[in-house]
Amino acid sequence: MAILEVKDVGKRFGGLQALSDVQLSVKENSVHAIIGPNGAGKSTLLNCLVGKLIPDTGSVMFDGQSVLGRSPHEINQMGISRVFQTPEIFGDLSVMENMMIPCFARRDGAFRMHAIEDMMSEKDIVEKAEAMLEDMNMADKREMHAASMSRGDKRRLEIGMCLAQEPRLLLLDEPTAGMARADTNNTIDLLKQISDERDITIAIIEHDMHVVFSLANRITVLAQGTPLVEDNPENIRGNPKVREAYLGEAG
Amino acid sequence: MLGLKKKDATLLLIVIGLTMFAPFILNPFPDGSAMAQFNAGYPDLMQRFVIFGIFAIGFNILFGLTGYLSFGHAAFLGIGSYSAVWMFKLLSMNVIPAILLAMVMSGLFALLIGFISLRRSGIYFSILTLAFAQMMFALAYSVLTPITGGETGLQLALDDPRVLGASQTAGGNIPVPGLFGMEMRNSFDLAISSWVFTFNVGYYFCALILIAAFYLAIRIFRSPFGMMLRAIKSNQTRLNYTGLNPRPYTLAAFVISGMYAGLAGGLMASMDPLAGAERMFWTASGEVVLMTILGGAGTLIGPVLGAGMIKYMENIISKINSDILHSWFAFLPDGLEDFIVAIVYPFIGKGWHLTLGIIFMLVVIFLPGGLVEGGQRIAKWLKRGKTEDTKPGKSTEPAE
Numbered sequence: 001m002a003i004l005e006v007k008d009v010g011k012r013f014g015g016l017q018a019l020s021d022v023q024l025s026v027k028e029n030s031v032h033a034i035i036g037p038n039g040a041g042k043s044t045l046l047n048c049l050v051g052k053l054i055p056d057t058g059s060v061m062f063d064g065q066s067v068l069g070r071s072p073h074e075i076n077q078m079g080i081s082r083v084f085q086t087p088e089i090f091g092d093l094s095v096m097e098n099m100m101i102p103c104f105a106r107r108d109g110a111f112r113m114h115a116i117e118d119m120m121s122e123k124d125i126v127e128k129a130e131a132m133l134e135d136m137n138m139a140d141k142r143e144m145h146a147a148s149m150s151r152g153d154k155r156r157l158e159i160g161m162c163l164a165q166e167p168r169l170l171l172l173d174e175p176t177a178g179m180a181r182a183d184t185n186n187t188i189d190l191l192k193q194i195s196d197e198r199d200i201t202i203a204i205i206e207h208d209m210h211v212v213f214s215l216a217n218r219i220t221v222l223a224q225g226t227p228l229v230e231d232n233p234e235n236i237r238g239n240p241k242v243r244e245a246y247l248g249e250a251g
Numbered sequence: 252m253l254g255l256k257k258k259d260a261t262l263l264l265i266v267i268g269l270t271m272f273a274p275f276i277l278n279p280f281p282d283g284s285a286m287a288q289f290n291a292g293y294p295d296l297m298q299r300f301v302i303f304g305i306f307a308i309g310f311n312i313l314f315g316l317t318g319y320l321s322f323g324h325a326a327f328l329g330i331g332s333y334s335a336v337w338m339f340k341l342l343s344m345n346v347i348p349a350i351l352l353a354m355v356m357s358g359l360f361a362l363l364i365g366f367i368s369l370r371r372s373g374i375y376f377s378i379l380t381l382a383f384a385q386m387m388f389a390l391a392y393s394v395l396t397p398i399t400g401g402e403t404g405l406q407l408a409l410d411d412p413r414v415l416g417a418s419q420t421a422g423g424n425i426p427v428p429g430l431f432g433m434e435m436r437n438s439f440d441l442a443i444s445s446w447v448f449t450f451n452v453g454y455y456f457c458a459l460i461l462i463a464a465f466y467l468a469i470r471i472f473r474s475p476f477g478m479m480l481r482a483i484k485s486n487q488t489r490l491n492y493t494g495l496n497p498r499p500y501t502l503a504a505f506v507i508s509g510m511y512a513g514l515a516g517g518l519m520a521s522m523d524p525l526a527g528a529e530r531m532f533w534t535a536s537g538e539v540v541l542m543t544i545l546g547g548a549g550t551l552i553g554p555v556l557g558a559g560m561i562k563y564m565e566n567i568i569s570k571i572n573s574d575i576l577h578s579w580f581a582f583l584p585d586g587l588e589d590f591i592v593a594i595v596y597p598f599i600g601k602g603w604h605l606t607l608g609i610i611f612m613l614v615v616i617f618l619p620g621g622l623v624e625g626g627q628r629i630a631k632w633l634k635r636g637k638t639e640d641t642k643p644g645k646s647t648e649p650a651e
Contacts (some may be wrong), residue, residue: 050492056487071491071496072491072492073490073492073493073494073495073496074494076491077494078491081492082492084488088486088488088489088492089486089489090481090482090485090486090489091485091486092481092484092485093478093481093482093485097478097481097482100475100478101478101479101482101493102493103474104478104479105494105495106492107494108494109493109494109495109496111496111499112475112476113503114465114474114475114476115470115471115474115476115477115503115507116470116471116474117474117475118254118473118474119468119473119474119475119478121254122475125475142478156490161489161493165493165494193524214531226398230254231271
């Protein structure tokens with residue numbers, strides 16, 4: 001069953017038709033990769049899914065409900081978490097505090113005052129945050145200033161913060177961009193582990209074919225704002241149209 | 252202690268110590284000596300120290316935690332003062348209802364102004380709050396004269412109703428603000444040889460409220476709410492993608508900090524029962540920004556130190572005049588004495604703003620964390636000095 005259903009989505013920026021006629025169907029509990037050359041409209045499509053942009057045409061349904069017209073925090077409450085290309089974390093706070101915020105917010109986004117209680121006395125939040133740090137293999141870094149960590153650790157923390165909300169769909173925007181090979185492999189292992197162990201759907205935008213082919217069980221190729229083909233990894237690998245889009249006519 | 256960690260409890264104890272022993276700490280020089288003009292231990296000034304301390308603590312909850320720089324906080328100070336004076340006019344001279352009304356009214360105004368201003372962030376937010384404060388000032392200064400007393404300010408009168416108290420005292424005077432019979436202006440002098448220490452009821456009342464306000468600020472800083480406010484300052488994008496709308500949190504912080512300002516305004520009126528529009532002028536809003544940054548924005552004790560420093564300079568440096576300067580430098584040859592006095596003169600008396608400006612610039616450039624950072628650096632330097640003393644002994648051991 002498809003958890004995310006994108007139909008006929010189009011988006012125009014002035015004279016540039018960034019997306020046209022995009023169809024995408026992400027099955028529940030799958031790892032779905034969206035690939036394509038630079039300027040294919042991958043990030044625009046992602047922004048349309050999380051409420052940052054509103055498409056001009058078409059519909060985006062998540063679990064039977066339309067996400068269009070909702071603000072990013074409302075879409076998050078529906079169960080979509082997003083990992084950014086450059087890790088978006090609370091740099092001024094400690095790693096533990098970073099993890100406590102999504103645990104405190106849960107997923108309903110309700111306004112909770114709790115202005116007098118001591119932060120560390122909220123047992124269930126502290127325990128949940130600690131367990132998640134343990135899962136992310138970051139327990140030893142809990143007192144660290146989040147901004148002072150390496151790119152790979154920041155990414156790991158960001159993914160952990162998204163998972164703490166127990167989302168149904170995790171969107172990743174080039175999660176390994178600008179990473180050293182070792183960090184990239186760690187991230188691949190982490191994502192594999194997440195999709196194996198958790199009841200979660202992952203949609204990933206990626207440039208790095210190594211990452212895509214080691215994770216995805218479904219791939220959509222986007223070229224010039226429109227989907228070229230959607231298939232399983234084996235068929236994509238051998239598809240001449242995909243080679244052409246990536247490597248030009250000669251390929 | 253009281254649900255605080257050791258470090259915070261120490262900070263609270265320091266503030267308790269400073270405020271309770273302020274009459275001694277601020278009067279280190281014997282009466283009548285040449286240095287006596289640097290004494291700040293008189294009731295009027297001590298009251299101002301703690302009242303502006305409360306104002307700055309509240310401002311810091313908004314600016315220090317969320318990073319939203321309000322440039323119109325003096326409006327809440329003014330609203331607090333007017334509300335308190337009205338309570339003195341209508342109800343009684345007891346300060347408790349006056350202060351409560353001051354906090355409620357400033358809280359309501361903060362809710363309204365915050366609801367509108369917090370739609371924008373950064374410089375636009377600052378300008379919106381400034382615009383609101385100037386509107387309030389204009390209203391108080393002219394349009395609402397029947398309520399605010401306009402240019403002359405709002406004062407008590409002999410024919411005020413004072414339903415629960417007396418319109419006038421037995422002697423036919425306007426009664427003074429008090430707390431169940433204790434008059435705020437009452438003082439007790441303690442003379443030890445040539446030192447005179449003054450203990451004032453109003454000051455101690457304000458000091459107790461400062462301690463309570465400081466304690467509450469510590470709790471807010473350490474609570475999940477405080478953590479959310481720091482998260483707002485750090486990264487609003489991530490907060491949005493964590494399913495949270497930052498607006499209710501910033502609004503709550505704005506209202507709390509507005510109520511702190513209203514409390515300070517109410518206390519001001521309780522010490523001296525009159526309120527004027529100049530209390531809401533934009534320079535007054537700027538002053539609390541200076542206090543917070545000078546002391547250290549986002550730190551607990553910083554705003555209190557900043558408020559104390561600015562009020563001390565405002566009242567002490569501005570009192571020095573050229574005669575005093577001449578008496579200080581009298582030991583120098585005549586020509587040199589005049590020269591030195593001519594150089595120092597622009598920085599004293601009415602020129603105290605110049606001194607404040609230079610100190611502010613130096614602090615912002617060299618100590619971006621304010622006076623608190625200065626203190627931390629000294630503490631670190633002292634600690635390093637100590638460890639270096641012990642190191643050589645250890646490092647020589649392997650060599651043997």
